[in-house]
Amino acid sequence: MGLIIEPLDKQHDRAAFSCGVAELDSYLKHRGGQDVRRRIARVFVCTEDGSDVVRGFYTLSALSIDLSSLPEDQARKLPRHPVPCALIGRLAVDRSAQGRGLGRLLLADATQRTLGASEQVAIHALVVEAKNEAARRFYQAYGFLSLPGHPMRLFLPLSSIPI
Secondary structure (H helix, E strand, O other): OOEEEEEOOOOOEOOOOOOOOHHHHHHHHHHHHHHHHOOOOEEEEEEEOOOOEOOEEEEEEEEEEOHHHOOHHHHOOOOOOOEEEEEEEEEEEOHHHOOOOHHHHHHHHHHHHHHHHOOOOOOOEEEEEOOOHHHHHHHHOOOOEEEOOEEEEEEEEHHHOOO
16 A cells, blocks of 8 residues: 555544644644644645545645844855745654654655745745654754754755755
């Protein structure tokens, strides 16, 4: 069976989703659909081909960060105004699917969607807010850098991603 990543819809079974972080579980079950309807975030879910059971998800939304938030070597290359970014607000994998590379797959999908959107709307970087030290290490393994003074907020300049 193959995996499918697609926008969250009513047919997706979120009831049994459990990643081990109550805040993320609750978001998917109770608030994700609301955020989609209100255009606050886009929620993308991963299911197995032929099933509507959610095995993982992530959210994407727009964000701008103050130029002074970036490391000096990055900031000096940019104009003196807020920097347009995309935010991965949440990323989680159900316990039943952890340890199989699904987090990496979700991150790659989010990155590809962001790169695609950046062809139409300016996006300088992808930003994440790591929930804990393990999440921070996960993102750093894929090239994300901590923002000065905010070690759990990380960014990845889109220009650093090989196309």
